[in-house]
Amino acid sequence: MKVTRASDYAIRALIHMAHKPAGTTFMRSELATECDIPDSFLGKILQNLAKSEILSSERGKKGGFRISKDISHITVYDIITAIEGELSLNKCIFDEDFCNLVHSCTAHVMWTEIQENLIKMLKSYTLAGLVEKY
Amino acid sequence: MKVTRASDYAIRALIHMAHKPAGTTFMRSELATECDIPDSFLGKILQNLAKSEILSSERGKKGGFRISKDISHITVYDIITAIEGELSLNKCIFDEDFCNLVHSCTAHVMWTEIQENLIKMLKSYTLAGLVEKY
DNA sequence: TGCTATTAGTATAAATATATCCTCAGACAT
């Protein structure tokens, strides 16, 4: 039960970016150094964020990444699902076929409740909020 | 961000055991079959639960595992920490040296808040409660 | 004692998550 390294890195990098004026462009290598994230791994992470349209990217000289929407509309939930896909705390929530047991249903209900609560929490944190508090 | 396979299995197995009268003894192989858990892996899990004194175990003929305390005092949090050790959603919460960055602190505060909330939830589910609802 | 059923514990294998490396493609400057 933990958040993946990739999600943590994504949030770190985005908080860093969100501190600068909207539209600022960042190089991957620069972010990697400043946020202390392995450079190549960060590449993958930024690609996922770009696919989810949280970031936009440009190649070539003067290229880089920048946040492509209002940081008050980017939630931590958005970031995590951009990296990991749809959240499912427990395999049985996601894969209906996985649990087919007599007593598993109460656990199933419990995991669903916990997950819903967790998602609500994750949605309550926006990038703008995280920057403000600093 | 998910619960580990081992924790899920532990909860499943305990729910199964808690349905029978207090003090009932179960063989590992029996539990493995009835709860659809890989037999050897279940061995590890039951050992951990025994170390945490949620279960007691006996070897030899007539041996097996049984729940060693009141199921209304065993919470899902207890079970998960028995299996995984002290919960830490994010490495930076657990390992103070891990994050030493300018902007990481807001994220740190957020993870701590989310984790506290999660622990509160996990503590609110008892084994007895899960059995009753069935 | 010696046989069998059971858990304990260790060593290993397989699967998955994490991280790195390398080549390709696009953008810009000269």
Added chain:
DNA sequence: ATGTCTGAGGATATATTTATACTAATAGCA
């Protein structure tokens, strides 16, 4: 055009989690 700086994407390596196999220890019983 050509060179150089940038991200894109695939292939690979490493670490960690998940799962299995095997051996040792213990208890009961004939």
